[in-house]
Amino acid sequence: MYGKAFAPEYQGALTSLSVNSSLTDVLAAGREQLAAAERAGRQGEAARSGLAVAEAHRRLGQVREADRAWKASYRAAREAGDTAAMAWALWSGGTLARQRGAFALAWRLLGLAAELGERGGDVVVRGYSLAGLAETGRIQGDYEAVGRLHEQLLAEARRRGEARHTVWALEGIAQMHRNTGSYDTAYAMFEEAAGIAARADDRRGHAWALRGLADILSVRDADTGRALALLSEAEESCRAMKLAGALAYNHKMRGNVLYRAGRYAQARATYEQSLAEFRAIGEPRGEALSRLGLAKSRARLGHDPAETAAELADLARVLERIGLRHAREMVRRAQEELGLTDATTGRARAVEPTAAAATCGAGGAVAGSAQDGR
Template identity: 70%
Template sequence: MYGKAFAPEYQGSLDGLSVNASLDAVLATALERQREAERAGCPRESAHARLAVAEACRRLGRVTEADRAWKGSYRAARSTGDPAAMAWALWSGGTLARQRGALPLARRLLALAAGLADGSGDFLARGYALAGLAETGRIQGDYEAVHALHERLLAEARERGEARHMVWALSGIAQMRRNTGDHEAALAMFEEAAGIAGAAEDARGLAWSLRGVADVRSLRGETEAALELLSRAEGTCRRMRLLSALGYNLKMRGNVLFRAGRYPEARECYREALAEFEAMQEPRGAALARLGLVKTRARLGREASRTAADLDELHRTLGGFGLRHARAMVDRARTELGLTPAPAAP
């Protein structure tokens, strides 16, 4: 069993905010609470408000403001000796670092957050920090190292009835299953995640889960069904201003169209996704959208030498982020397009 989804990152006087609240509304409310807390000389409430500011700005792609806000939240929490609030601030900073492609920094901040949360007894902060570490390893392609952690966090979320965390863990495990070729298991887990998110009224989790369902159904040749699911998720992303989720939704739409041989449409989706990622300074998403563009342009007749040069550049870029699975995608693209493999890196 599980309850309705809630947002534990909205704390103090902000704990009544819905998980589905518009990010623009969250930001406006949190900024007002921050000003009130500073006028009243209340650092604990300032830490809570700055955390909400940081998370709203991060999800809106306003990375400079997000960076300033999580650091301000940490300083305010430290001034009151509140390790749980310090842990939440570090979790926000680690999540931002991962979004910006700084994976070693993300791991460092998230590990510090987990340690502080564990000492404070805040099991939610601990769970979110460990989930952040697991997700960082997953996007790097280090599945063997993080699969057990995903499974453990899913079991803990089921035991406590935390719908939002169940959706995250199911989607993460499903993504690893999908990437290792177990499409049936992946589809079942993505669909379970979508069902839980819908019942728990977690619109953000539902949008991400539907993207996963669409991906696997597209791999099975169900193009129109996949596009319909992505359109449904896109509406949520635009309504709530979930810009990162929107970028990945558009990239997935490009993938679905590419698999169906609809290359001009795919090219436009990849272009739109790239613009979204560049606007929010999300380098991993931008690199993956560029990969889709390179493959699509090749199918539309671009000369092989330019395609090969672009793939070589992407291989270096993704390798620099430590994204092994994504770099393997570049290698597969070379094979699909009949190009000579790049020289091995020293």
């Protein structure tokens, strides 16, 4: 039903690159082809080689370089009059904006990319751009608005037999089910995604699916051993491909699993690790979620309650500024779990957040749905 996974963002002279190619190899090949195209004055080829350079930088967590590269790719595509290549550059820029927590910019760039993809007759970039819009809405917690789009994109991917896109859609829908408590449905979808990814040799998609399975094994079944084993397996792929963002989210999930198991000292160390990784790649949402896990782990280990309350208050403001939609609930759950509420009024003693962001997993662990490292 599904063929081998491929990477449509590797174009022109780079189509021979595999979806599993190490990002350092992609970057080296992309730079070489980009330089050759620029010397020859072939702007269309420069745009397509530059796209691979931009994506390699983005997935390696090199934000400034990625920003320069996608903009250069767009300029070259515009000069060449290549509408589809312009759409791909905008898709890369929109995906980077989401990774950086700039959701309004992500919506704008991805919307333009979808329009140009349709105008340029490139159904793949149009699909990827619509998927990017769906993922942006999902990450912001607007499930009602984007759930139907996820389902539509899944149906289209299945119809065309596109393994990589099918895996992405399954994982996105599974994450929404997980975050709304439908663990069995979520597990089945993550399991299907893992199977399709494995058969299609999509190591990136497989790693994300394993992360989702590990989360549910931990939160639903309290099966810490199996969850950690799956995360270790996924980590191997992240390291082999140099997936900086995916690796950081893998480590954050490991912190979640350890926290749920009551292994607070190990959880603290793991959250510290993921926090440093997110800061290194300029990923504010992952940084905030790692800070939350770290604050809760420290509190369990005897950290001063007033300082914990202040940290939660600051996190509420950060998450609101990022533009996520469930911060009040997340922070409230953390307050209740850590005993930072007044027993008679139910109000927070030191923290009264006013808005918006991610979900809190059962058992007090920080959930997380990002697939930005894709």
